[in-house]
Amino acid sequence: MKYVIIGNGVAGINSANEIRRRDTSAEITIISKESDHFFSRTALMYIFCGQMSQQDIEPFERDHYQRMNYKRVRDEVLRIDTNNKTIYLAKQNTIQYDRLLIASGSVGRLPGFLGEELDEVGNFVTWQNLEWLQEKAKTAKHACIIGGGLIGIETAEILLLAGINVSFIIREDWFWPIALNKNEGDLITEQMKHHSCDVYLKTDLQEIVERDGHVAGIKTKQGDEIDCDLIVFAIGVRPQTDWLKESGIVLDSSGGIVVNEFLQTNVDDVYAAGDCTSVVWFNNVRRPEQLWYTSRDQGKIAGGNITGDKQIYKRGMFYNSAKFFDLEYTTAGYVNFKLDNEADWYQHEQGTNYTQRITYLPDNTVIGFNFIGRRWDHRPLMKWINEKRTLDWVISHLHEANYDEECMPKFTPLTIAKEVQS
Amino acid sequence: MQSGLLSTYNSSARSRGAIGWIISALLFAFYLIIYFTGIFDPIAKSLGLGGKWDMYGVLYTIAIVGGGSYFLKIHGNSRYQRIRTLSLMFVQVIFAFSIPLVMQMFESKGFIFSLFWPLKLDYLSPAYILDYPILIIVYAFIGSLILVPIMTFLFGKRWYCSWVCGCGGLAETAGDPFRHLSNKRSKAWRFEQFSINFILLLAIATTALIIINWGLHHESSQGEWVTDHATFDLIASKIQGVYQFFVVALLSGVLGVGLYPLMGSRVWCRFFCPLAGLMGLIQKFGRFRITVKDDMCISCGNCSTYCEMGIDVRMYAQNNQSFKRASCVGCGMCAHICPRGVLRLENKWDFAPIQNDSNVDILDL
Ligand SMILES: Cc1cc2nc3c(=O)[nH]c(=O)nc-3n(C[C@H](O)[C@H](O)[C@H](O)COP(=O)(O)OP(=O)(O)OC[C@H]3O[C@@H](n4cnc5c(N)ncnc54)[C@H](O)[C@@H]3O)c2cc1C
Numbered sequence: 001m002k003y004v005i006i007g008n009g010v011a012g013i014n015s016a017n018e019i020r021r022r023d024t025s026a027e028i029t030i031i032s033k034e035s036d037h038f039f040s041r042t043a044l045m046y047i048f049c050g051q052m053s054q055q056d057i058e059p060f061e062r063d064h065y066q067r068m069n070y071k072r073v074r075d076e077v078l079r080i081d082t083n084n085k086t087i088y089l090a091k092q093n094t095i096q097y098d099r100l101l102i103a104s105g106s107v108g109r110l111p112g113f114l115g116e117e118l119d120e121v122g123n124f125v126t127w128q129n130l131e132w133l134q135e136k137a138k139t140a141k142h143a144c145i146i147g148g149g150l151i152g153i154e155t156a157e158i159l160l161l162a163g164i165n166v167s168f169i170i171r172e173d174w175f176w177p178i179a180l181n182k183n184e185g186d187l188i189t190e191q192m193k194h195h196s197c198d199v200y201l202k203t204d205l206q207e208i209v210e211r212d213g214h215v216a217g218i219k220t221k222q223g224d225e226i227d228c229d230l231i232v233f234a235i236g237v238r239p240q241t242d243w244l245k246e247s248g249i250v251l252d253s254s255g256g257i258v259v260n261e262f263l264q265t266n267v268d269d270v271y272a273a274g275d276c277t278s279v280v281w282f283n284n285v286r287r288p289e290q291l292w293y294t295s296r297d298q299g300k301i302a303g304g305n306i307t308g309d310k311q312i313y314k315r316g317m318f319y320n321s322a323k324f325f326d327l328e329y330t331t332a333g334y335v336n337f338k339l340d341n342e343a344d345w346y347q348h349e350q351g352t353n354y355t356q357r358i359t360y361l362p363d364n365t366v367i368g369f370n371f372i373g374r375r376w377d378h379r380p381l382m383k384w385i386n387e388k389r390t391l392d393w394v395i396s397h398l399h400e401a402n403y404d405e406e407c408m409p410k411f412t413p414l415t416i417a418k419e420v421q422s
Numbered sequence: 423m424q425s426g427l428l429s430t431y432n433s434s435a436r437s438r439g440a441i442g443w444i445i446s447a448l449l450f451a452f453y454l455i456i457y458f459t460g461i462f463d464p465i466a467k468s469l470g471l472g473g474k475w476d477m478y479g480v481l482y483t484i485a486i487v488g489g490g491s492y493f494l495k496i497h498g499n500s501r502y503q504r505i506r507t508l509s510l511m512f513v514q515v516i517f518a519f520s521i522p523l524v525m526q527m528f529e530s531k532g533f534i535f536s537l538f539w540p541l542k543l544d545y546l547s548p549a550y551i552l553d554y555p556i557l558i559i560v561y562a563f564i565g566s567l568i569l570v571p572i573m574t575f576l577f578g579k580r581w582y583c584s585w586v587c588g589c590g591g592l593a594e595t596a597g598d599p600f601r602h603l604s605n606k607r608s609k610a611w612r613f614e615q616f617s618i619n620f621i622l623l624l625a626i627a628t629t630a631l632i633i634i635n636w637g638l639h640h641e642s643s644q645g646e647w648v649t650d651h652a653t654f655d656l657i658a659s660k661i662q663g664v665y666q667f668f669v670v671a672l673l674s675g676v677l678g679v680g681l682y683p684l685m686g687s688r689v690w691c692r693f694f695c696p697l698a699g700l701m702g703l704i705q706k707f708g709r710f711r712i713t714v715k716d717d718m719c720i721s722c723g724n725c726s727t728y729c730e731m732g733i734d735v736r737m738y739a740q741n742n743q744s745f746k747r748a749s750c751v752g753c754g755m756c757a758h759i760c761p762r763g764v765l766r767l768e769n770k771w772d773f774a775p776i777q778n779d780s781n782v783d784i785l786d787l
């Protein structure tokens with residue numbers, strides 16, 4: 001049996017491992033245009049600032065491919081012909097497959113402005129983006145980052161550390177409203193300002209100013225004119241599936257590959273996993289997930305299913321963690337989902353960066369958590385949501401979910417007072 | 423992002439660049455000279471110190487206090503790191519430096535309370551220990567044979583390796599800028615399992631020889647300390663000399679510190695230290711473990727990179743496996759720098775089977 005996997009990211013390599021686990025004699029080929037070795041995309045920022053080396057961010061030892069007997073092809077797939085089961089490559093000839101797994105991940109979005117094609121404009125998503133940013137950072141004095149999400153704040157952080165002035169252009173009323181409330185967003189904004197980042201809230205990009213073929217600055221709809229010599233768009237990612245347009249494989253409106261619960265596409269013997277895959281969420285909305293652990297889980301399940309398993313991929317309860325500069329952030333369950341009549345119990349310890357937000361329904365059952373400043377264990381939090389615990393119960397048990405480093409002062413919930421703000 | 427780690431790989435000294443090699447060569451030269459020649463004696467005397475080893479003690483203490491202060495500056499935001507580093511600095515200044523110095527003034531012989539057998543074989547050597555007052559003899563025996571195992575069972579070997587020990591103390595302070603240079607490959611791990619247990623066996627055998635040889639001695643009618651087994655005596659003291667030369671001088675001194683800028687700061691602790699080997703065996707059955715929060719790891723590799731013992735922490739973290747590893751010195755750095763707060767050092771009365779060394783590999787083909 002000849003398996004071909006397009007993509008050497010977390011979804012691709014994990015699916016290869018699952019195929020190998022079930023079939024020691026299968027021929028497994030992994031195609032990637034980006035890199036020879038699987039690396040951790042989440043760690044690109046640490047390479048940029050010299051905290052880790054290229055090999056440090058590779059989760060497996062380099063001989064993994066030999067040991068597992070994977071064939072690697074470093075080339076770009078231009079298109080596929082699913083009738084003849086043929087893959088057309090840019091540099092080499094074609095490759096035939098019996099079964100195909102697509103894990104082509106995502107690319108950074110560009111909004112379609114005039115001036116985007118300039119050399120000083122780009123994203124921070126791929127290895128090539130990293131090399132580009134490293135090169136530009138050598139001479140750049142002032143960077144504008146457009147888009148207020150996680151990749152945006154990470155990019156701001158590393159550019160500031162490289163000694164570059166940063167203007168962070170955010171369209172929304174506060175930072176990351178999709179996950180944070182105003183108070184939390186303001187806290188993060190303060191944190192950014194504390195690290196000398198210029199934050200522009202409620203600001204839209206209007207125009208990229210060009211001079212002699214180079215970026216000279218930006219203009220915003222609100223009338224700001226900012227001189228800069230580097231622009232990074234961090235307005236989200238989209239599935240890297242342009243090359244699938246004529247393949248007959250069904251894509252959703254965002255370009256995500258539509259799959260069923262077994263991660264199988266509409267075409268026989270073709271599966272998909274990871275960022276490029278459009279799956280059904282808890283609220284029956286279909287869209288890609290674009291997270292590290294969901295890509296890994298999808299890769300594992302698709303890898304098993306492509307060999308004949310029948311495992312169902314089910315989108316679990318949402319949880320995540322992140323770090324905004326020095327601030328830790330943990331979330332679990334349904335926060336900011338605008339469900340019916342939800343209310344927040346919110347505490348911010350004055351003078352510190354510790355906040356706790358618990359979202360609950362009118363009958364007092366807790367449905368979500370948002371915590372900044374300290375470490376939390378999402379496992380008990382999720383368990384409590386599943387057990388439909390009440391707000392009072394949760395508050396009195398909150399210390400059980402604390403996950404601070406040892407020796408930290410013992411955690412106590414800020415106050416027991418109930419504050420409703422919807 | 424952790425200040426102090428930022429430009430790690432941009433610095434020649436910290437990324438095995440030319441400066442790194444030069445520092446290594448200088449350290450090698452320094453250790454070879456101090457162990458095998460008397461060149462430093464006159465220098466030490468002119469500084470008002472007794473001899474080259476007193477000078478070494480002063481330098482060592484300065485390195486730990488200076489390096490520790492820098493470490494506190496960059497990692498002191500973590501309370502665990504702060505307390506641990508202050509403890510290392512305190513032990514070095516008081517127990518390893520000042521108390522022996524004061525004792526020497528009164529007794530002519532100093533005793534380092536922060537060392538134990540088998541790091542210092544002498545502490546179970548009758549001939550050595552009997553020169554000391556009874557209280558110290560009791561301390562050496564109880565400390566080495568009871569205190570060390572119990573503390574290790576309760577808290578892991580970290581209570582010693584990264585809170586008390588002088589070798590660890592230097593590694594964690596002046597050696598900290600080199601911690602990421604430890605080899606993370608599974609080959610290095612296999613070598614470590616062999617080498618550390620081999621040296622431990624060697625230490626036990628040498629100690630046994632010393633004790634047996636002492637037992638075969640007796641006081642002659644002239645009041646001299648003699649033996650009827652001259653060949654055994656010769657062999658025993660030869661072996662003791664060989665151990666002293668290879669293990670103590672070469673491995674712990676010359677190589678252990680000389681290789682800091684090339685192989686990281688814990689070469690001695692990881693591959694050779696017999697006390698670490700012994701405590702590692704106990705640690706695997708003890709309460710200490712590193713807990714992993716399920717499905718939160720983004721495989722970034724900060725933990726593995728900055729693990730000075732070369733443990734591939736990420737491999738456990740991304741497989742959702744809490745783990746006990748014999749070599750872990752509990753420095754807490756992996757937990758401290760993990761950007762997703764995945765790891766936590768814990769002591770627990772929970773002996774349910776936990777991840778073992780052998781089945782970490784994702785696939786065994
Ligand atoms: C800067 C940054 C930070 C992030 N931080 C986090 C985080 O903290 N937490 C989190 O959960 N997620 C994070 N993510 C998201 C996470 O990295 C992705 O969800 C994950 O990497 C997706 O993995 P994947 O295997 O689906 O695709 P990718 O890792 O994108 O891999 C795609 C693979 O497909 C190959 N490929 C694509 N098209 C072709 C083609 N035409 N021909 C040949 N090969 C092709 C590429 O070469 C590559 O090997 C972050 C992402 C970025 C960019």
Ligand code: SF4
Nearest residue numbers: 729750751753754756
């Ligand atoms: S595993 Fe963590 S605590 Fe143990 S030695 Fe390595 S970095 Fe230190």
Ligand code: SF4
Nearest residue numbers: 719722723725739760
């Ligand atoms: S445990 Fe933390 S530091 Fe280690 S790889 Fe995972 S996220 Fe990174």
